[in-house]
Amino acid sequence: MSYEYKTVWQATLKLQTSELPTSMSIYQKTCRLFKSSNQIIFKITGVCCSVFFQVFNDPIHGHMEIHPLLVKFIDTPQFQRLRNIKQLGAAYYVYPGASHNRFEHSIGVAHLAGQFLQALRDRQPDLKISEEDIFCVQIAGLCHDLGHGPFSHLFDGKLIPEVRKHEDASIMMFDHMVEVNELKKEMVKYKLVLDKDLEFIKQLIVGCPDGENVSQHGLCKDKYFLYEIVANKTNGIDVDKWDYLARDCHHLGIPMSFDYQRFLKFARVCEVDGKKHICVRDKEAANLYDMFYRRFSLHQRAYQHRVNNIIEYMITEALLEANEHIKIEGSKQKKHKLSETIDDMSAYTKLTGHVFDQILNSSDDNLKGAREILNKIVRRQIYKCLGKIPSKVVTQLFLTLCVVTLDYGMKGENPIDKVYFYSKKKPDKPYRISKEEVSKLLPADFNETFLRVYWKGEPDDDESLETATDKFNKWCTKNNFPLLQVIDPEDGGEDEAEPAEQQQVEQQ
Numbered sequence: 001m002s003y004e005y006k007t008v009w010q011a012t013l014k015l016q017t018s019e020l021p022t023s024m025s026i027y028q029k030t031c032r033l034f035k036s037s038n039q040i041i042f043k044i045t046g047v048c049c050s051v052f053f054q055v056f057n058d059p060i061h062g063h064m065e066i067h068p069l070l071v072k073f074i075d076t077p078q079f080q081r082l083r084n085i086k087q088l089g090a091a092y093y094v095y096p097g098a099s100h101n102r103f104e105h106s107i108g109v110a111h112l113a114g115q116f117l118q119a120l121r122d123r124q125p126d127l128k129i130s131e132e133d134i135f136c137v138q139i140a141g142l143c144h145d146l147g148h149g150p151f152s153h154l155f156d157g158k159l160i161p162e163v164r165k166h167e168d169a170s171i172m173m174f175d176h177m178v179e180v181n182e183l184k185k186e187m188v189k190y191k192l193v194l195d196k197d198l199e200f201i202k203q204l205i206v207g208c209p210d211g212e213n214v215s216q217h218g219l220c221k222d223k224y225f226l227y228e229i230v231a232n233k234t235n236g237i238d239v240d241k242w243d244y245l246a247r248d249c250h251h252l253g254i255p256m257s258f259d260y261q262r263f264l265k266f267a268r269v270c271e272v273d274g275k276k277h278i279c280v281r282d283k284e285a286a287n288l289y290d291m292f293y294r295r296f297s298l299h300q301r302a303y304q305h306r307v308n309n310i311i312e313y314m315i316t317e318a319l320l321e322a323n324e325h326i327k328i329e330g331s332k333q334k335k336h337k338l339s340e341t342i343d344d345m346s347a348y349t350k351l352t353g354h355v356f357d358q359i360l361n362s363s364d365d366n367l368k369g370a371r372e373i374l375n376k377i378v379r380r381q382i383y384k385c386l387g388k389i390p391s392k393v394v395t396q397l398f399l400t401l402c403v404v405t406l407d408y409g410m411k412g413e414n415p416i417d418k419v420y421f422y423s424k425k426k427p428d429k430p431y432r433i434s435k436e437e438v439s440k441l442l443p444a445d446f447n448e449t450f451l452r453v454y455w456k457g458e459p460d461d462d463e464s465l466e467t468a469t470d471k472f473n474k475w476c477t478k479n480n481f482p483l484l485q486v487i488d489p490e491d492g493g494e495d496e497a498e499p500a501e502q503q504q505v506e507q508q
Contacts, residue, residue, distance in 0.1 A: 079146070118134070278420075288419060389453065
């Protein structure tokens with residue numbers, strides 16, 4: 001991804017107030033456009049002023065015009081840190097193309113949020129979507145992943161206390177970013193109301209599943225649909241998912257069938273039980289099932305890939321081993337161990353995926369154990385998978401067990417059951433569509449859980465590996481556990497058909 005500082009959007013407008021122009025899209029319907037190289041000039045009699053947009057050339061969304069207020073958030077150490085947070089964690093050690101980071105994903109989410117709201121505003125002017133609404137939603141999209149630690153969900157799940165999720169850390173980092181970079185002054189320039197809009201942005205990051213926070217923060221029910229753009233807790237259809245599905249498929253080399261642009265064409269807002277919800281045309285139901293199946297498929301083939309799982313486990317072991325011995329300086333020159341950095345955003349800003357190389361290249365004797373684990377990853381001496389069994393019993397017979405859950409994003413529920421549709425003849429009458437009305441071939445269950453069993457012995461100890469495999473098989477037979485997957489521990493390849501690039505990496 002690159003961005004061009006020289007691109008200028010020049011607008012010649014008749015201003016009704018002293019406000020700065022806040023987006024180019026607001027003038028599209030009322031201005032004659034004259035294109036000249038990298039400039040778009042809006043011709044209207046009145047006062048001349050310029051708004052400097054920044055253009056990001058993205059492999060997924062093409063050229064994205066980013067408003068200068070959003071650029072102020074991007075050009076901070078807290079956001080730039082995301083350049084060094086891998087989007088897919090340890091999957092890079094399985095899929096060589098999965099090198100993308102949270103930085104470009106976050107900008108993509110902000111871009112899609114703007115596109116989504118502009119499509120709704122053009123289609124339904126009566127929604128009265130304001131420029132301030134668009135700013136808040138785009139800033140939320142931009143900042144929704146600020147709280148991720150090294151290797152993304154790996155760090156979030158193992159080293160951050162269980163009472164906190166990465167969204168909580170994102171809120172803390174957002175507050176820190178706004179404060180230390182004096183972004184409140186920039187927000188005021190574009191007529192944002194600090195107390196109300198800052199709280200609203202944080203609510204958009206976390207999401208609002210039941211609407212309990214709407215009245216608390218002054219958002220009327222007519223604008224409830226704004227909560228369904230970035231983090232849709234109602235049914236999981238949001239711009240965050242659209243970007244990561246498209247971006248991850250692109251970098252993993254896996255085809256992407258769902259087209260979010262088509263969804264934008266058929267999305268509209270309807271009233272349901274007194275609140276405004278985003279609805280979609282009835283004929284799009286099958287496409288939405290495709291979207292959630294693609295999510296399931298990515299978990300199966302990449303996010304929960306058995307080699308990815310065990311490398312994440314090994315990295316976690318190394319980080320826990322190093323936790324007490326790596327100190328990161330935070331505010332007031334206080335030193336924090338890795339797991340404590342979450343309590344000091346100044347320290348957390350400095351914690352990125354570089355910690356892997358810091359441990360690997362260290363000569364500190366205290367880090368010897370962690371260094372040995374990471375050296376095994378680098379030399380591809382990873383723990384061997386003996387097989388997978390139903391997730392019924394956790395036993396101490398084997399040294400390492402990984403619990404794997406695959407679903408459509410809402411545990412065992414069908415997310416499409418929570419989507420509202422409308423028909424061509426009755427666009428303002430939302431209704432639900434049952435699974436049976438779409439296809440009889442859709443899944444009966446929407447989640448599965450199983451255990452993967454790994455052996456942690458030395459890679460060249462074939463005799464012990466064979467003994468462990470034999471004991472595992474006998475234990476499964478004795479306890480009446482069917483082997484869901486019989487694996488040759490020496491085989492690094494996946495059991496399902498997969499891209500050749502992955503097979504080559506795993507054979508290293």
